[in-house]
Amino acid sequence: MSFFDEMEQRLNAPGDFAQAYVIAHEVGHHIQKLMGITDQVDRLRRQLPTEEFNKYSVRLELQADFLAGVWAHHSQQMTRMMESGDLEEALNAANAIGDDRLQKQQTGRVVPDSFTHGTSEQRMRWFRKGFDTGDLQQGDTFNANPL
Numbered sequence: 001m002s003f004f005d006e007m008e009q010r011l012n013a014p015g016d017f018a019q020a021y022v023i024a025h026e027v028g029h030h031i032q033k034l035m036g037i038t039d040q041v042d043r044l045r046r047q048l049p050t051e052e053f054n055k056y057s058v059r060l061e062l063q064a065d066f067l068a069g070v071w072a073h074h075s076q077q078m079t080r081m082m083e084s085g086d087l088e089e090a091l092n093a094a095n096a097i098g099d100d101r102l103q104k105q106q107t108g109r110v111v112p113d114s115f116t117h118g119t120s121e122q123r124m125r126w127f128r129k130g131f132d133t134g135d136l137q138q139g140d141t142f143n144a145n146p147l
């Protein structure tokens with residue numbers, strides 16, 4: 001809950017659907033665990049130097065953003081729960097928690113090799129792709145090039 005306060009107050013990303021995006025992202029990680037993707041990435045974590053591993057971390061996180069978008073797509077189709085402005089709230093939140101944006105705020109510098117979650121642009125784009133397609137097959141961030 002404190003992260004929601006931080007999103008609202010410090011990151012300027014308020015709204016119930018911004019929070020829904022964050023929760024759906026975490027559920028996305030659970031799906032990755034069930035699919036065996038997390039374990040594969042964890043093996044790389046033990047094998048690779050940090051800078052090299054970070055690239056896989058970014059792909060894992062962007063896939064969780066994609067899965068959050070897939071959730072929103074299907075929830076909306078089934079229940080029409082989204083209100084006007086909700087999609088924008090989620091995209092604004094994805095924008096607010098991009099590595100480049102956070103680093104710039106915190107240190108005034110941007111160090112791409114240290115990214116672990118992806119840029120604001122990437123986070124918005126992968127959430128949006130999941131939302132627009134609702135299709136799990138479109139979410140292979142590990143083979144996407146460019147990411």
Ligand SMILES: [Zn+2]
Pocket residue numbers: 025026029061064
């Ligand atoms: Zn995550």
